[in-house]
Amino acid sequence: MPEATLPSVLVVDDNHDNADIVRQYLEAKGYPVSVAYSGEEALSLFESVRPSIVLLDVMMPGRDGWEVCRLMKQHPSHDRGVRVIMVTALDQWDDKRQALQSGADDYVTKPIDLPRLVRTVERNAAALQGAA
């Protein structure tokens, strides 16, 4: 039996500092992490890396998080098992409704609380296991 590997995570944030902090934190917890600094780059990496979990910032120039989420969830070559976690500054009813509409599975609010972020990633990793 090979050692259990943690699911790969793609972190998407146009703020480089934020993205890098999250990457370091998740890598320290043992997750393989890739980083994209824009929606466009995220979609490209999504194809080659095919991550299991995506942490997606909502407010980005160009393609925003909602649109990227929708494209990822509809990607033709993906088995739709990907878990998308939206990162948003807003915590209102209609934000969450919109997150549902774009196909997201979970969300975390900004400013990011790192231990909480990891718990969120963990529960989505567990949901992936349950589905497999």
Added chain:
Amino acid sequence: MSQPLILTDIDDASIRDAAVLLESWEVVVRRDRELAAAIEDVPGVRVIVTTTDNPNALRDVVERARARALPVIVGCANDVARRRAIELHVDEWFLLPASPEEIASRVRSALARVTPAAAALADRIERVEYEQMLYDHLTGLPTLPVMIERSRHLIKERGELIVLYFNFVRYSKIEEIYGWEKLDAVLETTAQAVREFLDASTLRSSRILVSFTNDDDFVFFHVPPQGVAAVTDAEITELVSNLQEHVGGRIEAVHGEEIASLFEIYVGRSHVYYNPKIRLQRLIYRGIREAANAAKSVEERERGRRVDDLKRSLRERAVYIDLHPILVADTRQVYGYEALARGTLRSLRSPEIMFEVAAEADLLWELGRLCRSKAIEAMKQRLTRGEFLFLNVDPHDFVDPEFSQLDAEVADPQRVVIEITERTAIKDYPKFRERLKALRQRGYRFAVDDAGSGYAGLGSIANLEPDFIKLDISLINCIDTNFIKQNLVETMVRFANDQGAKVIAEGVERAEEYETVKGLGVHLVQGFFLHRPSENALARTTGETPVVREADTIARVGGS
């Protein structure tokens, strides 16, 4: 021209089948370390598919392939192999074991990527989007441009083409009620069932099925093979009725009766004759338009018939009541029943359709009156003392001058909960509230139906001061794996507790959903997980008129 080759170290059916899917590709197998050498020796290689778990062998393959600008696709046995493949920047990878479809699709996308050597980032994205346009992501069916290219040759050869346009009328309704995830699942089932059916039909000889991206309709192109006569109208009529039954049955088996009752197809057909003077695309688009119009007129005819059915039903009071139990989440004891009115005639079996027809024919008040009176009758006959009756009332009904008739029929208003849907816009709000107040004073209670279906937050719900809040079904579907839904429901429960209202989760279909909503503190639950539709049908046959039983049988035969 020689056949394109896949050079691989996989020696099994999956790769050979993938080659077949790619249309007249061939496979050359070279085991282990011989693979790398073969890249230079075998002429005609277009792509390399390897499953080697030896890192050096893989590096060797990648380097030699790169020297010849050939794409490399790696079948990975585990996560370590996958990461190694990504580090080496191979063109595509897949996890073993893989289906022929998956391998073929990897080959396609690897080839598409290789063609423009230094494809810019933006191009790559565009390609992803174009790919989505070419193949419907749910059904896997090719879209129109792909189909035209593929069949150009066939059509020219045969000189004619038959276009069938399948119009699935109520799929947007499914999305509205159950959410897009459900619609996606239903579309998947539909496409699969349609494919199954056509595979076994007389049209199997040419299976060119396409779908419009992001639409609910399918277009089917049939090019009869040489020496076979084109299908006749009679054959198509029969085919369509069999298809409707087949797909309806599959949807009922997978998604339940409620959704199956919304399912309806109208099919139109057109005949296109090849004309070298007119561009093929234009001929085909014209044919599609004609077939779509034909489908539309079938639909309109059917609508006219339905209005007649409704008028007859109103005259004969041909409506029966299905009682859906609402249970206490913790104890699973019956708390009350929601009355759902269904037409006795098969065409009006679904409440959604029956009310839709009534709205078109401007008979909403009449239908509302009949349904309410039948529901009160059912309450008297079938409910015990402590049980509540949940009664659907459209805001439109409150302005019916005869609405107060309800009072004359209801013996104890304290046991009646009036459900008002959040979906219907309330026009005259102050007047509406006034009527609510008057009813409340007489003892009636209120439930807000479909709560959380829109973006509107909790404010609009608070305005109605409900005793019960019924959560929108789309919030319950798959709530066990969606944490946003859990969060929304949690918020709603907290809000309800503050307001002294009870939350009802509707559409609980699976044990996981039940456990999740119970855990979130939802007070009452309703759905097929708690009562199977068959029990319901059984209860319905007691004490009903023979007409009902007959309709019931028809319904079951139709659904199986």
